[in-house]
Amino acid sequence: MLIDLTDAVAEELRQPVALISVERVYRGLAHFARAYRRGDARDPVRYWADHAKRLGIVKERRPKSLDAVHLLTVQL
Secondary structure (H helix, E strand, C coil), X not given: CHHHHHHHHHHHHCCCHHHECHHHHHHHHHHHHHHHHHCCCCCXXXXXXXXXXXXXXXXXXXXXXXXXXXXXXXXX
16 A cells, blocks of 8 residues: 555656655655644645655655665675
8 A cells, every 4th residue: 555655646746656755655644644633634645745845755866976886885
């Protein structure tokens, strides 16, 4: 279910699913639940999309040079 929610958020934000943090979507459940109880939100996907920056839903893109360094260190 969490992966399906993450996919839906990626679609709503028009971002590749690889850039959406599953962990941050999971942690955002508590934020959504509080907003829902207050009557400020009804749709979790829309809530996460509207608050993606504040909740850290979208991963920051790394410069390609950092990705290459990371790959080299993982292989060692």
